[in-house]
Amino acid sequence: MTKLSSKASLAFLVLALLLFTLQAQETKKLCEYEMVVSTGPSKGPSTKLRVILEAIFGENINTTDVIKRWGAMGPRHTYFLPNSNDKFRVNLPCVRQNFCAVLIGGKKGELKPHWYINNITVSTKGEGIDRFKTFRFSSGHEFESVYPYIDDGECP
Numbered sequence: 001m002t003k004l005s006s007k008a009s010l011a012f013l014v015l016a017l018l019l020f021t022l023q024a025q026e027t028k029k030l031c032e033y034e035m036v037v038s039t040g041p042s043k044g045p046s047t048k049l050r051v052i053l054e055a056i057f058g059e060n061i062n063t064t065d066v067i068k069r070w071g072a073m074g075p076r077h078t079y080f081l082p083n084s085n086d087k088f089r090v091n092l093p094c095v096r097q098n099f100c101a102v103l104i105g106g107k108k109g110e111l112k113p114h115w116y117i118n119n120i121t122v123s124t125k126g127e128g129i130d131r132f133k134t135f136r137f138s139s140g141h142e143f144e145s146v147y148p149y150i151d152d153g154e155c156p
Contacts, residue, residue, distance in 0.1 A: 031094035031126030033061065035070065037086045040116025049080075050105040053122060056097035056154055063088075094126045100154035102135045 035051065053061045063070060067079050070088035079086045102120055117137045124131040 029094050029127055030091045031124050031129055032089065032091050034072070034123045034125075035066075035088045036121045037080070037088070038118040038120070039080055039082060039084050039086070040118055041082050042116055043080060043082055051120070052103040052105075053099045054101040054103070054155060055095045056100050057156065059095040059097065061092060061095065063090075094124070094129055098131055098154065099124075099133050101151040 033053075035053075049063075049066045051063045051066050053063075055061075066088055070090045071077070071079065072087040072089040073079070077086075099122055102122075104117070104120075119134050119136045121132070121134045123133075
């Protein structure tokens with residue numbers, strides 16, 4: 001009877017290890033995130049811009065230097081010129097849910113209220129994932145705060 005229980009224990013251990021390995025591989029899947037920032041009539045910040053993309057149930061992507069780390073338009077491109085669409089791209093682990101909010105901040109208050117953003121569009125692509133979300137700011141209005149936050153109502 002001990003041989004049978006040993007074999008059953010070994011089989012259970014192998015099965016548990018296999019499931020753990022499959023789950024670990026599942027969580028390591030990467031997605032490509034692309035963010036397009038559509039600016040309004042005035043020039044935006046010239047240095048470090050921070051964008052936090054919040055997903056439903058609290059997962060988020062926090063970019064500390066979106067131009068340097070995500071900039072997809074070449075090293076000589078000037079970002080955030082008036083009336084432009086600037087692209088940013090990065091590969092990171094996939095978040096499980098849709099994005100529901102965006103928060104923007106600048107370096108030492110550089111994100112002044114005179115800057116206009118029309119919208120920020122975020123696409124997420126990965127194995128079995130193809131999401132698209134646009135966050136619209138008040139068109140034609142300056143930021144009312146130094147750290148604007150846009151929520152689409154889906155965040156808990």
